[in-house]
Amino acid sequence: MIWVEEVESLPRQGLESIQLKRLQGLVERVYATVAPYREKMVAAGIKPEDIRSLDDLKLLPFTTKDDLRDNYPFGLFTVPLEEVIRVHASSGTTGKPTVVGYTENDIDLWASVMSRCLAMAGVTRGDMVHNAYGYGLFTGGLGAHYGIEALGATVIPVSGGNSKRQVTIMRDFGSTVLLSTPSYALNLADALADVGVSTDELKLRVGIHGAEPWSENMREEVERKLGIKAVDIYGLSEIIGPGVAMECLHSDRGMHILEDHFLPEVVDPETLEPLPYGEAGELVFTTLTKEAFPLIRYRTKDISKLYAEPCGCGRTLIRMEKVMGRTDDMLIIRGVNVFPSQVEHVLMGIEGVEPHYQIEVNREGTMDTMSVLVEVSEDIFSDEIRVLEGLSKQIQADVKDMLGVTCKVKLVEPRSIARSEGKAQRVVDNRKI
């Protein structure tokens, strides 16, 4: 089922002309109403009328998280506060939180994009949707909530926490769809066992998981433990919250971006030059239709790729790959951009290797060297040297294949890679530059 077929299956040309019109309107509006945007455009020598094609997007200055901090809390809003009917804020792990605002139209837009995302996962009016994203300043809970209602499905606004009670509710209410972070889905799976509820007693069919990075291994685990199909959703509060991109049930490569509202680019995080489809770089979004808090070329720091190939579902919306990491984690080794997640992909591709790994970068003389430390689990352990050396060589060859960088592979004992709060530290950069 396609929720808004006339938009989502538009020939590219039609979609692009909608995007251009909206982009031009947006640029005119922010130029006229938001001083920080106008100042940046003036400094770059750009006027709204210079945007004649979608290609001219690249003329516009980027917006970064720092811009949001500098204008904390409401400095980048384009409408008077009387027109803002809701605010959300990010947790702000470093410094001030990021505050976002919504007009009434923005809330409707959000509900609409979110409901389209739900439809991509096959959710319909008949579904009982268990919304375990946190309700509050975080955009996850309320963003999903309005989308579920807009679709006409039944929402259980259960929010996060108290997993045992959630399991009982899931069983008694007959929840068919689960919305949660992937780690919370696994938490619920464990709670099933604690409460003594088997998956046969549940009606769960599909899980929609996002708001944190998760691997294909984790997806398999969620699917196996809950007996569901698990799909990926992407969003960030700056852009709108959940509802920016969604994996449909047919997709073999990532999530459809709701491009009629969110215009995507992928740029090289170093040079900031736009990259062609299929190349990994930093995701950049321009919100085409948001009123209170639009963003132009917002650098997400998320690493992904865009794919223009048509999808089996019939949507013409381009797709973004599952987020592969953050630009903050990017390493440059002998001139090559390396993301820890790429190494993780390699390790996952080698049967049995659970990715407890660490990348160690050193400088020997003038040469950068990269070592990949891999914890030897019982799945990959062998009592034969030949087998373990073969594994090292395979990892080395696959890393070289994928990244073009030669690395040294060190097999290490389990739990020897330092973890903080249960999470492994993925990169140790010993270079003194």
Added chain:
Amino acid sequence: MRVEQIAVFLENKSGRLAEITRILAEHQVNIRALSVADTADFGILRLIVDKVEEAKKALRAGGFTVGKTNVVAVEVSDNIGGLAHVLAAVNEIGLNVEYMYAFVNKSSENAVLIFRFDNMDKAIERLQQKGFVLLSGEQICSL
């Protein structure tokens, strides 16, 4: 006739072997035979012990990666040519030795050779045909 051997992954850093033997001693596990295979970066410790499951459990709890493999134990007289006879028998049918180690039994005149072959079934069949004495795990531990 197979013997259970445990193998432990060893990172190349000081004190690991000492830690393993300490754990085994603490759990009253007796080591009957062992060998260490090593490369520049890591090593593999292979052990024949009297209490396989206890040893595995204790080492796992101590944070080690532990595997269990079947090996074959051949008892030969502690004379010149003892090992050569065994190797000749398996070599004739094209079998390979992945690794081996040996110990001499103090209470008799015999040596015990521990083998891992690339094809264990064939190797065992061949050795039995040729009349070699294969030992069970209990037999090794009661020597």
